[in-house]
Amino acid sequence: MLKIIFSVIARDLQLAMRRQADIVSALFFFVIVVSLFPLGIGPETDLLRKLAPGVLWVAALLATMLSLPRLFADDHRDGTLEQLALSPYPLGLIVTGKTIAHWLVSGLPLALIAPILGVQFDLAADALWVLTLTILIGTPALSGIGAIGAALTLGLRGGGVLLSLLVLPLYIPVLIFGAGAVEATVSGLGGDGHLSLLAAMTTAAIGFAPWASAAALKIALE
Amino acid sequence: MLEADNLECLRGDNRLFAGLGFTLAPGELIYLQGRNGAGKTSLLRMLIGLLPPESGDIRWQGESIGKQRDEYHAALCYLGHHNAIKEELTPLENFHHAARFAGQDMDEDAALDALAQVGLAGREDLPCRYLSQGQKRRVALARLVVDRRPLWVLDEPFVALDVAAVDWLAQIISAHLQRGGMAIMTTHQAVEIPAGAVRELRIG
Numbered sequence: 001m002l003k004i005i006f007s008v009i010a011r012d013l014q015l016a017m018r019r020q021a022d023i024v025s026a027l028f029f030f031v032i033v034v035s036l037f038p039l040g041i042g043p044e045t046d047l048l049r050k051l052a053p054g055v056l057w058v059a060a061l062l063a064t065m066l067s068l069p070r071l072f073a074d075d076h077r078d079g080t081l082e083q084l085a086l087s088p089y090p091l092g093l094i095v096t097g098k099t100i101a102h103w104l105v106s107g108l109p110l111a112l113i114a115p116i117l118g119v120q121f122d123l124a125a126d127a128l129w130v131l132t133l134t135i136l137i138g139t140p141a142l143s144g145i146g147a148i149g150a151a152l153t154l155g156l157r158g159g160g161v162l163l164s165l166l167v168l169p170l171y172i173p174v175l176i177f178g179a180g181a182v183e184a185t186v187s188g189l190g191g192d193g194h195l196s197l198l199a200a201m202t203t204a205a206i207g208f209a210p211w212a213s214a215a216a217l218k219i220a221l222e
Numbered sequence: 223m224l225e226a227d228n229l230e231c232l233r234g235d236n237r238l239f240a241g242l243g244f245t246l247a248p249g250e251l252i253y254l255q256g257r258n259g260a261g262k263t264s265l266l267r268m269l270i271g272l273l274p275p276e277s278g279d280i281r282w283q284g285e286s287i288g289k290q291r292d293e294y295h296a297a298l299c300y301l302g303h304h305n306a307i308k309e310e311l312t313p314l315e316n317f318h319h320a321a322r323f324a325g326q327d328m329d330e331d332a333a334l335d336a337l338a339q340v341g342l343a344g345r346e347d348l349p350c351r352y353l354s355q356g357q358k359r360r361v362a363l364a365r366l367v368v369d370r371r372p373l374w375v376l377d378e379p380f381v382a383l384d385v386a387a388v389d390w391l392a393q394i395i396s397a398h399l400q401r402g403g404m405a406i407m408t409t410h411q412a413v414e415i416p417a418g419a420v421r422e423l424r425i426g
Contacts, residue, residue, distance in 0.1 A: 018349075085272065088324070089325065
């Protein structure tokens with residue numbers, strides 16, 4: 001069971017390494033969007049501190065969206081998806097592998113660079129730490145939920161816009177609790193409750209979303 | 223043994239075929255014939271379980287394929303219109319991934335040998351985007367050299383191949399039939415398969 005998940009992750013990471021432009025462009029998008037706010041607003045540190053969690057999280061959502069349309073589209077176009085669906089392993093496990101690989105390539109880099117970007121918003125050390133933690137914990141949920149949208153819009157014309165319309169509303173809870181944890185920490189309330197809820201959402205998304213995506217993929221392959 | 227019973231295929235409002243049935247026993251090959259759009263590919267996709275039939279039943283070793291998906295897929299090798307190879311990866315890497323996804327362990331020597339057989343010796347480490355259309359097809363076909371699963375479903379396997387490769391593939395399919403394998407394939411080329419019981423099935 002685990003073997004097939006690791007095989008899929010290994011292949012997707014190998015492919016991502018061969019076309020690093022995709023990873024780098026999503027990461028730069030995140031960096032640029034986040035950096036525009038302090039430049040536009042000016043050196044008002046109180047305001048920036050308040051904006052920081054929301055801005056970073058919204059930028060993280062959008063950056064994750066960038067790579068979603070290609071999650072299954074490439075495999076669909078070259079026939080690999082058919083072969084994956086015909087594998088003797090459950091399709092849900094294969095999608096789990098693809099979701100994890102998507103997170104490693106799109107979510108993890110965001111979490112790693114977030115603390116550096118947070119400095120631009122004059123965030124304190126503990127807030128920076130919580131911010132990084134929320135993005136680390138929250139982005140797997142984004143990949144999981146996003147995979148459902150990517151599977152549902154597979155092969156549709158104008159699927160990219162539809163994908164955003166489908167997926168972004170579902171990202172709202174993750175956004176609220178992700179940004180909420182940082183705000184709660186900044187205001188001294190402590191973000192533990194938010195973090196727990198975020199972790200619960202990620203657990204549910206990684207556990208259940210791949211099976212929903214697999215069902216959608218089977219329809220797309222008919 | 224693969225049995226199809228009373229299959230019906232609808233695409234939109236079009237009935238492509240109905241009441242179609244056949245049995246495929248070990249050592250047999252079915253040539254699927256029919257004009258363009260007759261539903262050959264649809265039938266193949268039904269047989270591999272990707273397209274549910276409108277009515278009718280498909281049985282593998284006596285049991286409906288829907289009830290034994292994992293076992294059936296472990297016995298099935300499908301080669302479609304698309305090559306299912308990644309342009310960024312080398313033939314060797316593509317070969318390895320395909321074997322792993324099919325649940326087979328692949329040793330390096332067997333993979334190199336299979337690629338050499340399809341005439342890709344020396345190109346194992348070249349990304350597939352530098353290969354020609356026919357060479358990409360050969361990368362996909364290299365899997366058949368080592369594939370020992372009993373049922374082969376091949377959709378237009380001879381497309382883009384040169385004369386020598388067509389002969390080679392015919393030999394590979396014969397060897398498969400002689401081992402007691404089964405195959406069903408579509409093709410518009412008249413290709414002589416030297417061994418095995420070859421039957422024609424015409425639809426549309």
